[in-house]
Amino acid sequence: MKDASTSEDDSNLLVLIIDTNPFVWAESAKATVPLSLDDALRQILIFINAHLALKYNNKVTVIASHVGHSKFLYPLPNEETVQIKSNNGSRRNANMYPNFQFVTDQIVSSLQELFANTDPSSLQEGPGTSSMVTGAFSMALCYIHRITKQDELGHIKPRILILSVSPDSASQYIPLMNCIFSAQKASIPVDVCKIYGEETAFLQQASNITGGVYVKVDNSQALLQYLMFAFLPERYARNYLNLPNQDQVDFRAACFCHKKIVDIGYVCSVCLSIFCSWSPVCSTCKTKFAFRPMLPPAGNRPKIGGPIRGSPAPN
Incomplete structure (x- = not known):
């Protein structure tokens, strides 16, 4: 769809969410095709x-979607930025553009601090160790809202790119859908790059609803090639490019009662809550449903005492 x-x-703001x-x-x-976090x-x-x-006025923001919480990797508050500058001032690379080196050093330093403050003993692998993609998504939307409010001329065009390796978390379905619809209302495309693991239904829906690009990486060693060809073009250039699209989208949802992904469920007609099993009372809005048997149309009703239409006549 052309973005007129x-x-x-325009200045392009790329908000990058990295699953860590x-x-x-x-x-x-x-x-089988290994890819470590350092190589990625x-x-x-x-x-x-x-x-x-790509353009002199392009901007970037990086957010880490970690286990249990999310964190800004770039940009950082002024106090932390000054500290990183002082720590890296003595090892400046003369062969690298200063702005590139500053962004790189800040992201690497923030990631090192993130993992240094992560206590491995407090983390046990299991259902509760999923990435907080919803928290990072919310932070991205809030940051975009603040930046676009300061842009009175409306020249900043934001987009979000999620680099995902974790599977779907059914417990995050409701807040994630709220973020997706907020991005759709604000006309913010959400791109998704699935680096490792099975397809993610929720992020497929995010990309499809917001008009973004979804790519499943087949060869993780060629991650840079996927990023360059599918996600580097800005929103204006996408009007003239044939980017990858989704042939099929998994529109499954997670039930509100047990937080599990279901193929067929029951939907409340009042609050649109989804349940995996039938209940006469909606547990979300407490609406009581009075179910009555459905009668056929008046012309097709059988006569009292006569044979039922479609049944053999008595001998």
Whole structure:
């Protein structure tokens, strides 16, 4: 769909959400085609620098979707930025553009601090160790809202890119759908790059509803190639490119009662809550439903005492 609201002179704000779940990245490093978080980060940093080099007024924001919480990796508050500058001032690379080096150093330092403050003993692999993609998604929307409010001319065009390795978390379905519809209302496309693991139904829906790009990486060693060809083009350039699209979208939902993904469920007609089993009372809005048997139309009703239509006549 052509985005007529964009122009060639717009400033493009890329909000990058990186899934930093240590359990899933450990599995990815041992896969048939291995990809560790360090190798992925090197390719992601090259992609970020390419986005900044594409246009002088392009901007980038990086958020980590970690286990139990989310955190801004770039930009950081002024106090932390000054500290990183002082720590990295003595090892400046003369062969690297200063702005690229500053962004790279800040992201790497923030990631190192994130994992240094993560206590492995407090994390036990299981259902409760899923990535907080919903928290990172909410932070991205709030940041975009603040930045666009400061842009009185409306030249900043934001988009969100989620780099996912974790499976769907049914417990995050409701807040995730709220984020998806908020992004749709604000005309913010949500791109999804599924680096490792099975297809994610919820993020497929996010990309489909907001008009973004969804790509499942088949060869994780070629992650940079996927990022460059599918996710580097800005919103204006996408009007003239044939980007990957989804042939099939998994529209399954998670029930509100047991937080599990269901193929067929029962929907409350008042609050649209989804349940995996029938109940006469909606547990969300407490609506009571009075079910009555459905009678056939008056012309097709059988006569009292006569044979039922469609049944053999008595001898």
